[in-house]
Amino acid sequence: MNLADVFDPQLFVTVFVTLFVIMDPPGTVPIFLALxxxxxxxxxxxxxxxxxxxxxxxxxxxxxxxxxxxxYLHVSLPALQGSGGLLLLLVAMELLTGKAETPSPSARGANVAMVPLGTPLLAGPGAIVSMMVFVQGSDGGAGDWITILLGLVAVCLCLFAAMRFANVIHRVLGESGTTLVTRIAGLLLAAIAVQMIANSVTAFVQAA
Structure with a gap:
């Protein structure tokens, strides 16, 4: 079996970059340290x-x-892309303006690793919608599934590394460095969101 049949480098990069800027490993460092x-x-x-x-x-x-x-809900892919794009745009605006909600440290009494760290901080609406869009947009073959899954695994490894070495990363980046990385992630995410909305509008026009 040819490697190209089971792995699509372009799709992998798209999945990785999209999920990376949404789940924002560097941005989880200060939150993880606080919790x-x-x-x-x-x-x-x-x-x-x-x-x-x-x-x-x-x-x-x-x-x-x-x-x-x-x-079951009779929702089309263009509708999902449009709603996902709007949702990602809101998340991007929060990242760019510094208004993203930070989970309260008072939640330590519960298992913070599951809530709010695991969800909704990491597995939030943006990441979930993006993953569903990637799966819906794939050809359904094993190659695309493997590529999408590998992209998710790669981002999860980055998240684990960021939290595992949170103290070191925070010392290296500092407060200003962490803020800068978050703003850049917000800008990239805004671009991805606008592209998703544009694709949704195009699909609706073509279907009309």
């Missing part, structure tokens, strides 16, 4: 692993069953 400030090194490492696994499971669950849900 796990009372934990020891081993507990913090376990929290990072659990949060990533929860996020991965939630996103894959929607990727697998999301199409059936949309079919």
């Amino acid at each position: 796990t400030s009372a934990m020891g090194a081993k507990q913090r490492k376990a929290a990072a692993r659990t949060a990533v696994l929860v996020a991965f499971g939630v996103i894959v669950g929607f990727a697998v069953f999301g199409q059936k849900l949309l079919a």
